[in-house]
Amino acid sequence: MSVGISKAPPATAVAPSPADRRPRRTRRRRPPRGLKTFEFAMMAPALTLLSVLSWIPFVILVAMSFAKVRTLGGVSLTFTGLDNWTAVLGDPAVWASWWRSLIYFVSIVALEMLLGLGAALVLHRLLRGRSLVLSIVLLPMFLAPVMVGLLGRFMLDSTIGLYAQLLQAAGLDADLLASPATALPVVASIDVWQWTPLVALILLAGLSSVPPSTLEAATVDGAGYFRTLVSITLPQMRPIILVALLVRSMDAIRYFDIVTATTNGGPADATKIIPLKLYEYAFRFNNQLGKAAVLGLTMLAFSIVLARLFLRFFGERTAGPTQGGDA
Amino acid sequence: MTTTARHSGSRPATRVLVPALALLLALWAAVPLLWMLITAFKPGTAIRTSDVTLSFAPTLDNFRNLFLGGNRAGTFLLNSLLVTGVSTVIAVTLGCMAGYGLAHWVSRYRTDVAFWVLSTRMAPIAAVIVPLFVMFRSAGLVDTIPGLVLAHLSFNLPFAVWLMSAFFGRVPASVEEAALLDGCTKWRRFLTVSLPMARPGVVTTAVLCMVFSWNDYAFSSALSGPDTATLPQAAGALVTQSGIDWGLLCALGVVVAVPMLVAGLAVRRHLVTGLSLGAVTGE
Structure with missing residues (x-):
């Protein structure tokens, strides 16, 4: 009735579990990992857009917290140290x-x-x-x-x-x-x-x-x-x-x-x-x-x-x- | 649900109490909405009276004023449709791809990516709006439709990715494997096997993205201007120093609410999965 997304991937096609225990010759090739995979390519567009929409604002937020911000006539930040904090x-x-x-x-x-x-x-x-x-x-x-x-x-x-x-x-x-x-x-x-x-x-x-x-x-x-x-x-x-x-x-x-x-x-x-x-x-x-x-x-x-x-x-x-x- | 039947039938008191409480619950939820609906069709004089009355001549004046008067609700409606439509399509398309990728990705960074996606979705709106405002200000995106679409993607894209990864995670592994053995490429398998099997999930995700985007007030009010204002903003704008025209507001409320109520109930079966971010399934 209730299922969760886990840290480990769900047991799907890519899961290496049973195959790993078999002798080397007979088993399928190890599934590819990491960045050069189809799965990562599928994520790339969303993650790129999400990076723009989350990391840039985050960096701006941190920078702003240490600065005086002016928005009239173009945005400008003047560093003020811990004043805001x-x-x-x-x-x-x-x-x-x-x-x-x-x-x-x-x-x-x-x-x-x-x-x-x-x-x-x-x-x-x-x-x-x-x-x-x-x-x-x-x-x-x-x-x-x-x-x-x-x-x-x-x-x-x-x-x-x-x-x-x-x-x-x-x-x-x-x-x-x-x-x-x-x-x-x-x-x-x-x-x-x-x-x-x-x-x-x-x-x-x-x-x-x-x-x-x-x-x-x-x-x-x-x-x-x-x-x-x-x-x-x-x-x-x-x-x-x-x-x-x-x-x-x-x-x-x-x-x-x-x-x-x-x-x-x-x-x-x-x-x-x-x-x-x-x-x-x-x-x-x-x-x-x-x-x-x-x-x-x-x-x-x-x-x-x-x-x-x-x-x-x-x-x-x-x-x-x-x-x-x-x- | 045979167990419930046995339980409720057990005592006469329960047999009366449960339906009575259920009725109370339904009234509690529905009365304000019904009152809004009724008020939307009331003439102004019937609204401004302090006597609660249900006898009045129904009129479309409020709707007419909303769209034809100086209230420009038509423009707001168009903006709402545009922003909601475009941001939902982008969020669901990219969300399906990324959700599929995330569900199957074998990497030690998987949890970190998942956490990042979730925390992006959960970031407090107020904390996101301030840097977005500064960012959009310097990029010339304030008071533009693309800017508003981007702003809505900031909460709908991570939502779609996360939720679709939950839905794709439930597609049985055997089906996926069979497709690959048949000689499908991974992309074809995604399009012809996994995506159709996750269709309820796609629809639910799309509906919820649509609801969040359509109902957004905070982002729109901070990042859009007179040309790009959306319907919820129109609601905010009806509140003036001289008071609120409740008839107009209720008419607007009906326009804002009805499409979402219909869409929401259409996916009711999967709503619990969607709204619990994939943590709970079931009827």
């Missing part, structure tokens, strides 16, 4: 923003994991109309995040918003996005609305891969639903839960369109997470692109750690036994 790392507003980002990321990812698990469990046990309900539940994922943010504003608009009116009927009479105390939780819940379906989708696939025989055994032993869930289903699903967690975390750090569209960092910096702080440096006020580069590099480091985890985990998975058969 000390300025950014010494700025309490940046630390506040990191802290805010951490709270934001952790809470949206945690909420999405919990709600996604709940949704997956419900959908898994739904007998009739599961396919239809799943299709409906998946819809928010395909809407442009900037539209999701604006739609959230519309639903919560204090005079005409549908949800705002429901909340007012329930006694919650405030402009939720305009108040510093509620803005961040509200923006977070908009993100939760859009991305919980992704977690639910992945975990649902995980639930379907838990072998029925183990569940039957548990039922025979008299274990109740929650007991089975906690001690059998969830442990079995651990790898897939991890995949969902990593995929969601990496994306949560990537995207910030929802925040841009709803509050754009306000009110009073209540939702100014790191990418928005970076934008403020880069494109607003007096173009401090160098400082933006410093923030960019720190964010990059963060996401590289996550990508490492994801890949290592991929490798481990394939090395171990594959789980379950296909549906």
